Amino acid sequence: MRLLRDHIRYGGKEQLDQNVAKYSFPNHALVLGGAASGKSAFAEQQVLDTGLEPIYIATSQAYDAEMQDKIDKHRLQRGPGWTTIEEPHDIASALSQAPRGSAVLVDCATLWLSNLMIKEANIAAAEEALLRALDTCPASVTIVSNEVGMGIVPDNAMARRFRGIQGQFNQTFAAACATVVFVTAGLPQFLKGKP
Numbered sequence: 001m002r003l004l005r006d007h008i009r010y011g012g013k014e015q016l017d018q019n020v021a022k023y024s025f026p027n028h029a030l031v032l033g034g035a036a037s038g039k040s041a042f043a044e045q046q047v048l049d050t051g052l053e054p055i056y057i058a059t060s061q062a063y064d065a066e067m068q069d070k071i072d073k074h075r076l077q078r079g080p081g082w083t084t085i086e087e088p089h090d091i092a093s094a095l096s097q098a099p100r101g102s103a104v105l106v107d108c109a110t111l112w113l114s115n116l117m118i119k120e121a122n123i124a125a126a127e128e129a130l131l132r133a134l135d136t137c138p139a140s141v142t143i144v145s146n147e148v149g150m151g152i153v154p155d156n157a158m159a160r161r162f163r164g165i166q167g168q169f170n171q172t173f174a175a176a177c178a179t180v181v182f183v184t185a186g187l188p189q190f191l192k193g194k195p
Helices: 002-010 012-022 039-049 065-078 091-095 109-119 123-136 157-176
Strands: 025-033 053-058 083-086 102-107 140-146 177-184 187-192
Touching: 025 039, 025 123, 025 157, 039 065, 039 102, 039 140, 039 177, 053 065, 053 091, 091 102, 091 123, 109 123, 109 140, 109 157, 123 157, 140 157, 157 177
Parallel strands: 025 140, 025 177, 053 083, 053 102, 102 140
Antiparallel strands: 177 187
């Protein structure tokens, strides 16, 4: 019952309905997938295919050697030519730096949410700030996010809370973005919008 109360306090269906009615992003995309599904590589290629100046907003933080290795691999995979903004908490401010004529990749919303939860930040306020920033951003924006609801129910309250908030985030942004893609085994499935 606590998880349900947390979900309602966070916003629940009423908040989702309000955000869907308030926001519509015709130039933005959401790319979903599981861990190591190929979603980042797909999203990077989509951004490059626009021919616009590519900007990468990195939300990860290297808390250990394994995460640093993953960050290094992502940098190598991207190659040169990207402007990188490292911003683990305030994606909205980072988006304000994106000029018209650029294509922004936010990778990834799941780590951003984790960072906010670790910091014990106001998640609803951060999400609203991100929605407002996306609404006014002159650049094309692609957000990468993990689909976290297809596995087993987590065994602890914090993980269940995270899964609930991440699922709500994905629903809110999927409803507002013109394009939504689900990537499995490197293969994109367009759920909304056209390839």
